[in-house]
Amino acid sequence: MPVTHEPGSTPPQYLVARLRRALAEDPRTAELGVQVHIRGSVVVLDGEVTSAERKQRLEDAVRELVPDAAIHNEVRVGTPVQPGPSEELR
Numbered sequence: 001m002p003v004t005h006e007p008g009s010t011p012p013q014y015l016v017a018r019l020r021r022a023l024a025e026d027p028r029t030a031e032l033g034v035q036v037h038i039r040g041s042v043v044v045l046d047g048e049v050t051s052a053e054r055k056q057r058l059e060d061a062v063r064e065l066v067p068d069a070a071i072h073n074e075v076r077v078g079t080p081v082q083p084g085p086s087e088e089l090r
Contacts, residue, residue, distance in 0.1 A: 012038040019043065019062055028057045034075060036062075042070045048078045 010018075019036045023029045031054070034047035043062055049055050059073045 015066070019065060022065055023058060023061060026061050029054070029061050031058060034058060039072075042072055044072045044074060046074045048076045050078065052077050 016036050016038055020034075023031050023034055023036070031047070031049065034045055034049070037044040037046065043066060045058055045062065049058070055073060055075045055077055058075060059071055062069075062071055
């Protein structure tokens with residue numbers, strides 16, 4: 001599926017929605033905090049995940065859906081935040 005909008009192709013906003021949904025629903029990725037953008041003919045992934053493996057899984061999942069697209073994976077790998085002390089409610 002081409003990324004550029006040509007007659008008969010999927011409009012970019014629909015492709016973005018499809019990719020976001022796929023990344024959220026795919027058990028390999030299950031990411032809600034990753035943004036998908038189309039810049040010209042490039043699919044851009046942005047956001048933060050907890051490991052390099054998860055970052056690669058995102059790119060792999062997008063590549064399966066749009067194998068001919070150029071993909072820029074700008075997702076950052078961050079350290080998971082540990083929960084703070086529990087708060088007692090009265």
